[in-house]
Amino acid sequence: MRTLVLGGTGLISTAITRRLLDRGDRVTLLNRGTGAPPFGDAVTTVHGDRADVDALGAAWDAHGDGHDAVVDMLCYTPADARAAIEAFGGRTPHYVMCSTVDVYTKPAHYLPVDERHERAPDPAFAYAHDKARSEEVLRAAGLPLTILRPAATYADHAVASIGSFDLAVERLMAGQPVILHGDGTSRWAAGHRDDVARAFVAATARPAAGRAYNVTGAEVLTFEEYWRAVADALGVEPHFVKIPVAVLGELAPQAAFWCVHNFQYDNVFDCTAAARDLGFASTVPWARGIAEGLRHRTPGPVDASERATYDRIVAAWPAGR
DSSP states (O other): OEEEEEOOSSHHHHHHHHHHHHHTOEEEEEEOSOSOOTTGGGSEEEEOOTTOHHHHHHHHTTTSSOOSEEEESOOOSHHHHHHHHHHHTTTOSOEEEEOOGGGSOSSOSSSSBOTTSOOOOOTTSHHHHHHHHHHHHHHHHTOOEEEEEEOEEESSOOOOSSSOHHHHHHHHHHTOOEEEETTSOOEEOEEEHHHHHHHHHHHHTSOOOSEEEEEOOSOOEEHHHHHHHHHHHHTOOOOEEEEOHHHHHHHOTTTTHHIIIIITSOOOBOOHHHHHHHOOOOOSOHHHHHHHHHHTOOOOOOOHHHHHHHHHHHHHHHHTO
């Protein structure tokens, strides 16, 4: 197959590209050239802006005869969706969009959330709201479409309630308290990038489904269980500070944004349809996956202001009880 990947250097898209090459695909990547995926001459890379229709067209024409499928890992807004329609409408046999389970209304009306669930994210949660609107634009255009909705996806880095994963790991290793939002019992589904990547690659080998699929981790963890597994992998005893989400939102509205709009709610999803139609399976348990990721992790920089915000929240909470 000839597969065009919009992205190719991100967490999921690097794994997708690797699996496409293993399958024997002729792969083209479109990205801005700021990452360094380890593919060399095995792929054709076109550097350009995802928002530029001409760049999308140049990537499509990289081999002179188009592609059999487009995997779009960079469609975040309705404007991105309209650019894809202009570039690929009437040309691609199959357009696979990376969306998100955050398009579903929160809190959920029922659990686990399947693809029939209401999709009306809070407009204040711009990431989710824009993804939902992008799906609508693509559907209305009649593209030969398959939509995949991952949840939080990880490899050597993962989601943290407040601040970065690197900062949380730094604090765990230093014996410093780590914040859990609420009482630590909200539920979370973390999917390993290799499992999620397999779903995207499988989708490209099938006709356009004309529908969306949840592709998330099957293991449901409370956030306390989630962080205890990280601590176990690091060989340390964690010290948690449990702070109500409303308090976090007041103390640090920007840092706590995702807690307020997402993490405080139970995130549990039904992936039955993807298992049936795409052969999707969640094969990597969180404890094993994050332990492996931490062994190969290259810590990123932690900004001093991020540390200061975290310390300020921890210091303020006991005084405010």
